[in-house]
Amino acid sequence: MDGTEVAVRGVETVGTDTVALTLETPEGFDARPGQFVQLAATVDGEEITRHYTLSSPDADQTFEVTVEIDPEGSLSPYLADLESGDTVEVAGPFGDSFYESEERVVVLAGGPGVGPAVGIGERAHGEGATVTVVYEDDEPAHEERLTALAEAGASVVVTDDVSSEDVLEILADARGQTFIYGFADFLDRAHAALDAANVDAEEAKSENFGPAPDS
Numbered sequence: 170m171d172g173t174e175v176a177v178r179g180v181e182t183v184g185t186d187t188v189a190l191t192l193e194t195p196e197g198f199d200a201r202p203g204q205f206v207q208l209a210a211t212v213d214g215e216e217i218t219r220h221y222t223l224s225s226p227d228a229d230q231t232f233e234v235t236v237e238i239d240p241e242g243s244l245s246p247y248l249a250d251l252e253s254g255d256t257v258e259v260a261g262p263f264g265d266s267f268y269e270s271e272e273r274v275v276v277l278a279g280g281p282g283v284g285p286a287v288g289i290g291e292r293a294h295g296e297g298a299t300v301t302v303v304y305e306d307d308e309p310a311h312e313e314r315l316t317a318l319a320e321a322g323a324s325v326v327v328t329d330d331v332s333s334e335d336v337l338e339i340l341a342d343a344r345g346q347t348f349i350y351g352f353a354d355f356l357d358r359a360h361a362a363l364d365a366a367n368v369d370a371e372e373a374k375s376e377n378f379g380p381a382p383d384s
């Protein structure tokens with residue numbers, strides 16, 4: 170892979186089977202929350218590359234990605250076992266579905282989509298924007314940062330069903346740029362919820378993480 174070798178600066182457990190990986194920012198790398206990188210490492214003699222989305226509000230000095238560990242997966246368990254000072258290869262950033270200083274944001278996140286949700290939420294809040302986060306997960310991660318966002322004035326809803334009545338009411342009332350992040354099955358559910366709330370899902374900035382691990 171044509172990437173840059175960077176040092177790991179930290180690996181923190183932020184939920185069940187979920188870690189936040191802080192990496193040194195490569196020279197000339199400028200990324201916004203919602204963009205993704207390609208990480209590469211040699212696991213059992215084979216180079217494995219996978220994509221991960223920025224979960225920090227910026228990429229000054231360091232940046233963070235949030236990795237949901239798939240115990241059957243090739244790269245995610247390896248990343249979770251890294252320690253400060255180890256290295257991985259980074260390429261990117263990639264993707265068009267990132268925060269561009271919109272004044273009102275509504276982020277729908279499923280599973281590891283919570284990474285860009287907290288990154289965008291913190292960046293947008295820091296820029297004075299109105300922030301709504303709807304996060305679907307039965308074992309939520311990043312609870313500390315979500316609580317801090319809520320305490321700072323963001324509307325934060327953690328749910329096990331993105332189409333529940335209370336979520337639809339919030340989506341119908343919230344105005345602004347919609348963002349959707351997660352595996353393909355979550356994107357389908359989020360689109361259905363937006364349709365049910367009469368919000369135009371076609372205008373959403375959306376990133377598909379691929380097929381869900383157990384699909």
Ligand SMILES: Cc1cc2nc3c(=O)[nH]c(=O)nc-3n(C[C@H](O)[C@H](O)[C@H](O)COP(=O)(O)OP(=O)(O)OC[C@H]3O[C@@H](n4cnc5c(N)ncnc54)[C@H](O)[C@@H]3O)c2cc1C
Nearest residue numbers: 219220221222235236237239241242243244245281378382
């Ligand atoms: C744009 C983008 C952004 C992403 N952002 C994030 C992010 O921020 N955070 C995050 O956690 N993930 C993100 N992902 C998903 C991530 O890239 C990986 O797909 C995920 O971490 C799993 O990788 P892995 O190597 O651990 O598992 P893999 O080795 O890819 O395996 C995944 C699952 O597929 C099964 N499997 C593999 N091969 C086969 C086969 N031949 N037949 C049947 N089953 C098989 C495995 O058993 C395992 O359960 C993103 C993906 C994309 C495309």
